[in-house]
Structures are given as C-alpha cells and as structure tokens.
Amino acid sequence: MNTEPTIQLPGQWSTFAPDVDWVYYFIYWLSVVLFVAITGAAIYFVMKYRRQPGVKAEPSGHNTILEVTWTVTPLILLVVLFHWGFKGYVQLTNPPSDAMDIRVRAQKWSWDFEYPNGGHTVNQLHVPVNRPVRLVMSSSDVIHSMFIPAFRVKRDAVPGYYSTLWFEATHVGQTDFFCTEYCGAAETGAEVNNGRGHFNWAGHFSMIGSVTVHRGAEWPEFLDGILRAPSINGVEATPAQWGEILYRERQCFTCHSVNGSPMTGPTWQHMFGHNVDLQDGSSAMADENYLRRSILQPNAQVVRGFQPVMPTYAGQLNDRQIDALIAYMRTLQ
Ligand code: HEC
Ligand SMILES: [Cu+2]
The missing domain is CATH 2.60.40.420 (Cupredoxins -  blue copper proteins)
Known part of the structure; x- marks a missing residue:
C-alpha cells in the first residue's frame, strides 16, 4: 500500500484504497490503449482508403471473424469490470458486525x-x-x-x-x-x-x-x-477558557460575535446579566437559566429582530460544557 499521494490519487489510507485504485488504473489504462488504437486505426484508414483516381468506392462485405472479435472482446472486459465493481460495492455497503x-x-x-x-x-x-x-x-x-x-x-x-x-x-x-x-x-x-x-x-x-x-x-x-476540560500548557483550562474553546470548536462563532456586532444571531458582548427583548414582546433577564434554555431550546424564547434558525444543542453539549460556555459569556462584559 502506498500512503503517499501520486499525481492522480491521494495516499491509500484504508483497506478499500488498493482495490479501488486497481480498478481505477485498469479503466484508465484501458482508455489510453483504446484511445490510441481507435484513433490510430481511424487515421490509417483515412490515408489508406482516401479517394484515388480510377478506384471506385465499393462496400467490402462481411468479415465474420472481425465482427465477432469486436463484439466479444468488449463484452468480456465489461463483464470483468462489472464483477469487480459489484464486488467492491457489496464490500463498501456491508460493514462488519464488530464495527x-x-x-x-x-x-x-x-x-x-x-x-x-x-x-x-x-x-x-x-x-x-x-x-x-x-x-x-x-x-x-x-x-x-x-x-x-x-x-x-x-x-x-x-x-x-x-x-x-x-x-x-x-x-x-x-x-x-x-x-x-x-x-x-x-x-x-x-x-x-x-x-x-x-x-x-x-x-x-x-x-x-x-x-x-x-x-x-x-x-x-x-x-x-472529549468529555473533560482540555488542558492549556499542561494545566486544566478554567471553565471560561474551556467555554471560549467550545465557542470556536462548536462553531458558535459562525452566528455569534463577541465584539458587539450582530451576525445571524445576537452578539454575546454585554449579554450576560442584561435584559433581552423577545419576539413575543416580553423581555427576559439573561441569567444562567435563560442562557441554558437558549442553548437547549433555542426556539422557546426568540430574541427580537432575529430569525429562529439556531439549532438545538440538546444531547450535543453536556452539562459541564454548557456551564463552561455560560462562564465564558459572563466574561464578555
Ligand atoms: C446558525 C446560527 C447559530 C449558531 C451556529 C448558534 N446560534 Fe445561538 N442564536 C442564533 C440566533 C439566530 C439566535 C437568536 C434567536 C433565538 O433566540 O433563537 C441565537 C440566540 C442564542 C442565545 C440567546 C442570546 C440572547 O441575546 O438572548 C444564546 C445564549 C445562544 N444563541 C447560544 C449559542 C451557543 C452556545 C452556540 C454554540 C454552541 C450557538 N448559540 C450557536 C443562531 C445561532
Ligand atoms: Cu454540505
């Protein structure tokens, strides 16, 4: 197995790679050979049977051997290719039971x-x-x-x-x-x-x-x-540091800024401990309970001026991770 990339393909990093590449290169070289042979024959015939004075064009009639050969040879190649392809497909779609x-x-x-x-x-x-x-x-x-x-x-x-x-x-x-x-x-x-x-x-x-x-x-x-707070230079991260890491790792940053500018979602700057205007006309205090609910059931209380597009993180963030995110929000005053 070759783990380094080649000009055509990336390195082979799985048990499938050698088989897939074998079929790929077989089809590739078959195409090269057929391209050269067919184009070569076409050029040769164009020269050989070009119009010549005194020679009348006439059909040459049947050549059974030739016709059987050009029918049976591709048929065998296609049957072999189908067999390899189908075998590979069955392997790719049937994981072993201990996976x-x-x-x-x-x-x-x-x-x-x-x-x-x-x-x-x-x-x-x-x-x-x-x-x-x-x-x-x-x-x-x-x-x-x-x-x-x-x-x-x-x-x-x-x-x-x-x-x-x-x-x-x-x-x-x-x-x-x-x-x-x-x-x-x-x-x-x-x-x-x-x-x-x-x-x-x-x-x-x-x-x-x-x-x-x-x-x-x-x-x-x-x-x-992945269940513990990460360590930074060998020291376990504080909840707020962990929250900042989760903010990046869990892609909160694609919708929430921490510098005051609204994006798809509200900024987290000056959010903790302030009143939030909600879509239904009421307002809520952004305390730990409100923030936790916003992460687990984002559509329960939608912030005014924003679309209800935030995905729920119920089942994706555990309690300690939610605590860490809230600790981080708390630092953004
Ligand atoms: C696809 C965009 C998107 C992503 C990703 C996203 N959010 Fe949100 N978030 C929103 C929107 C939009 C709102 C406002 C509407 C609402 O309240 O549902 C919001 C609201 C919130 C609120 C309430 C804000 C306020 O001012 O009251 C909190 C807290 C929150 N998100 C936390 C998170 C956390 C934590 C993550 C990452 C784990 C995250 N969000 C990821 C779009 C997003
Ligand atoms: Cu996609």
Whole structure:
C-alpha cells in the first residue's frame, strides 16, 4: 500500500484504497490503449482508403471473424469490470458486525460527530487505526455528502433518512474530508475567521474538515479527552477558557460575535446579566437559566429582530460544557 499521494490519487489510507485504485488504473489504462488504437486505426484508414483516381468506392462485405472479435472482446472486459465493481460495492455497503459506530449529523454548515461514549467533535472526525468504523449519518436540513478521499469512500447525508458509510483506516495521521453536495451559502453579516481564513460568508465551502487517525493505544485517551476540560500548557483550562474553546470548536462563532456586532444571531458582548427583548414582546433577564434554555431550546424564547434558525444543542453539549460556555459569556462584559 502506498500512503503517499501520486499525481492522480491521494495516499491509500484504508483497506478499500488498493482495490479501488486497481480498478481505477485498469479503466484508465484501458482508455489510453483504446484511445490510441481507435484513433490510430481511424487515421490509417483515412490515408489508406482516401479517394484515388480510377478506384471506385465499393462496400467490402462481411468479415465474420472481425465482427465477432469486436463484439466479444468488449463484452468480456465489461463483464470483468462489472464483477469487480459489484464486488467492491457489496464490500463498501456491508460493514462488519464488530464495527464501531460514530453518529454523524450534517447541517448547514458543519458536521457533528458523536462517539460511543457520548462525546462530540465538530468538523474534526477522529477514528482509531486498524478498526472498522461505521458512520451513521443524517442531515437536519438539505442533502450533504461525506467524502474522505484518502479512504476512497463517499456517501450522501439525507434529511429524514439514515445512511451509513464504513471504512477501516490503515495509516496513522491527518487527512481531509469534504462535503460534496452543494448546500448553499449565506452572508453572516460580519467577518468571521474559521481557522482557514477570514470570511463574511458561511456556506458549502465551510463544510470541510479533518480526519485524524489515532494509534490504538491513544484512542481511549482521545475518547476521555472529549468529555473533560482540555488542558492549556499542561494545566486544566478554567471553565471560561474551556467555554471560549467550545465557542470556536462548536462553531458558535459562525452566528455569534463577541465584539458587539450582530451576525445571524445576537452578539454575546454585554449579554450576560442584561435584559433581552423577545419576539413575543416580553423581555427576559439573561441569567444562567435563560442562557441554558437558549442553548437547549433555542426556539422557546426568540430574541427580537432575529430569525429562529439556531439549532438545538440538546444531547450535543453536556452539562459541564454548557456551564463552561455560560462562564465564558459572563466574561464578555
Ligand atoms: C446558525 C446560527 C447559530 C449558531 C451556529 C448558534 N446560534 Fe445561538 N442564536 C442564533 C440566533 C439566530 C439566535 C437568536 C434567536 C433565538 O433566540 O433563537 C441565537 C440566540 C442564542 C442565545 C440567546 C442570546 C440572547 O441575546 O438572548 C444564546 C445564549 C445562544 N444563541 C447560544 C449559542 C451557543 C452556545 C452556540 C454554540 C454552541 C450557538 N448559540 C450557536 C443562531 C445561532
Ligand atoms: Cu454540505
């Protein structure tokens, strides 16, 4: 297996990659040979049978051997290709029964991954090496599509339907995944930095992320880590520091600024401890209970002047993470 990229294909990082590449190169070289042979024959015949004085054009009649050959040869090639393709398709769609499940939720414009212990990551998929993993995917709005080139796998995430995708990574390291279904874009109203540049648009192009393949021994440590406060220079982060990390990791920044400018959602600056005007004409005090409810049931109390477009984080953020986010909001006075 070649884990380095070639001119045509990315490195081979999963058990599928060698087979997929074999079929790919077979079709590629078959096309090259047929292109040269057919174009060559066409040029040769154009020269050989060009109009010549004194020679009358006449059909040459049947040539049974020739006709059988050009019918049977492609037939055999196509049957072989179908056989390989179908075998590969069956493998790709049937995960082994001991595969580890990761729940994938796609939405405009991010990916949420939920691991067996209930921990989450956003736009960063983590998997262990040499172990079959099954992604159980859904979408909460439009059709998205998960494509991991180095694993040679791709499948749509469809609203109202679970689709699955499985692979077994064979190489430790970090690679990219993409959304390969154009899923729209919108102006965010303010400049945001998503770590790959400054934008005042969010959209399909923001649905790019990384896949980290961990050594088997590091995997339990990774699972543990997503439930705990991260450490900064070896010291466990304070709740407010953790909240700031979650603000970025969980993509709150795509709709909420911390500098006073309204975006798709209200700014978090001067929010904690102030009165908030609500859509229904009433107002509420932005205390811990109000903020917690805004995160878990965003449509229960909608802030005046904003659309009810915030997704719920119920089941995605645990209590300690919500506490950390509130602690961070509290510092933004
Ligand atoms: C898709 C855009 C979007 C994302 C992503 C988003 N929000 Fe919101 N949020 C909104 C909008 C719009 C509102 C105002 C309407 C409402 O109250 O539902 C809002 C309101 C809020 C409020 C109440 C604000 C106020 O001034 O009263 C809080 C708290 C909040 N969001 C927290 C979060 C947290 C925490 C995250 C990340 C984990 C997050 N939001 C991610 C769009 C978003
Ligand atoms: Cu998408």
